[in-house]
Amino acid sequence: MALCGHPVAFMAPSIYGPPQALTVHYHNYGSDIKVVLAVDDAQFPDCHQLLDGFAEATRIIKNAAALKTLTTSI
Numbered sequence: 441m442a443l444c445g446h447p448v449a450f451m452a453p454s455i456y457g458p459p460q461a462l463t464v465h466y467h468n469y470g471s472d473i474k475v476v477l478a479v480d481d482a483q484f485p486d487c488h489q490l491l492d493g494f495a496e497a498t499r500i501i502k503n504a505a506a507l508k509t510l511t512t513s514i
Contacts, residue, residue, distance in 0.1 A: 441469075 441448045453465035453476045461483035465476040477494060479487045 451467055453467065455463055459480070461480040463478040467474040475498070477491060479490060481487065484490050
């Protein structure tokens with residue numbers, strides 16, 4: 441990807457508007473997806489537990505999508 445003829449190596453997520461307790465950014469780089477979570481510590485005191493749950497849910501979705509693709513193509 442290029443911007444004004446210069447290759448883009450990284451895009452920083454940002455948001456405009458009032459503060460939110462949970463913000464999720466998705467960036468798709470071809471075959472890669474980068475996810476950035478921003479949390480309010482007052483609303484989510486154990487943000488690491490939230491991140492672990494999010495990572496596990498993402499793995500479950502990825503595995504289910506791969507299985508669906510595999511069974512559809514057979």
